[in-house]
Amino acid sequence: MRDLVDLNTHIANAARDRNSPRVVAVLTTRNEERFIAGCLENLFRQGVQVYVCDNQSTDRTLEIAQRYSGAGLIGFESIPHSGWYRWEHLLRRKEELFQSLEADWFMHVDADEIHLPPTSYASLVSAIAAADALGSNAIEFSEFTFIPTREAPNHDNPDYQHTLRTYYPFRPTSPHCVRAYKKQDGPMEIAWSGGHLVRFGGPVRLYPERFRMKHYLFLSAEHAARKYVGRRYLSEEVIGRGWHGWRPRLRSEDIRLPDATKVRATATDDDLDEANPWSAHWLERYAS
Template sequence: MRRLERLVRRLRRRPRPRTIALLAAYNEERFIRGCLEHLIGQGVEVYLIDNGSTDGTARIAEEYLGRGLVAIEPFPREGGVYRWREILERKEELSRSLDAEWFIHVDADEILLPPRSRQTLASALAEAQEAGYNAVDFREFVFVPTRESPDHDHPDYQKTMRWYYPFQPAPGPRLMRAWRRQEGPVGLGSRGGHRLNFPGMRLYPEKFLMKHYLFLSVPHLLSKYGNRSFRKEELERGWHGWRAGLDERRITLPSERELKTCGPDGTLDFSNPRTRHIAAGWTAGE
């Protein structure tokens, strides 16, 4: 305990290392404001890659330029195809060229949190760095609408959509989303954005947290994933999962009884995680 107290005092005296979240978005006007405000409030700056959005995503993001948003970089969506590997490789390039100590790979429908409630993401990463670590893994909590409460397509979705399931398809680290600056590749582009791999990697033993809001209603689900096109080579790698074969006729929302409930204090329970997404049963051929 005394050692921890001394560490906390040292961290308070030192300037926190600059952290930049690398956020790619396509037509995420529902999520972009909440995502930016959360990250900036956590002491993290944001670099946005706008993947050819045709809605208000870029317009909303522009409000935050100079107020925590570093830049908005256009990334054309050629032929309407989602080029995930190229986006991830661009994030890797940015992590070697931008002037920051830590980088976070994040999507607009994700809320990333430190392991303890009294921390911020920035202070928790500074603590990991002080302890000699250079990579961080996250635990995933997936929030979804339910049969009893099917529509949360509004700005206050985080307050009203409180039902979730912890997700861990296999043992071991799977969401290695934050890393300390490296001179070479970190493996983000070759592993679908899930795992990192670089020389001298030291994974922080304490898990950070991710609240993942896959969709806010069935119409939102269909508009977000129903007509999305993916590159053949990415599908052959097993990337994108249920998103690549969504069948509207098979969609059945879970009951609240099948899920955990996030209480007023925000506590999340990772016991008995699901190994398959609920939406995995909504694809053709399942």
């Protein structure tokens, strides 16, 4: 774990800037011990505080998260796990927290994501302040999906953000990932869209520039199997709402890695290229 004193300094510096909004990310987790520290530390470095809703993880997720209490983690709770992946239930809990937590802006975040501002801004908080000053009340993120390749198949290690550099831009619809929202007096609804879009009582005014989000879909073929195969999805979400895509159909034998020539590579976060995005994930073509 990196120095918590350094993380506290980032939080304190953001708080001293009276132009900075208070931004709180609401993060749901279940068995995310590989990702949780990197996700939290990225947000803290950029002045974002975090509230964690843990869906009864059976690994060290909550133990790792609790180490950051007082260093950007403002609270956590345990949500009972019924044996099924109940995504709508988790999103509705986030909606409740958007109403009850104190913040100027909220973010909807998953543990396998790294959120970044546009390259012209130093931090998420400074970029959100610019969006707020312009009169925007919601922000879309461009998704860059990181997956391993046949040439470099295994990144299931604590240093995955540095070793896994191959990705594709993903944008099946437009807008696709509206993940930051200004606090509203009325409802702030995301469950209706599976967490991709937001609905207010009044108009949604999207900031004209997209922020960036690195999504680490899986770190190796074995990690993909652990993450997706065997997860139990509700039929009302899969069939009734059309959520989760290829994930409920995925089998271990379906998991294949692309050649490096099929995806893009990044040297730094500033060279991520969103042009010509994919409309389907790599594994979708193999899920039977």
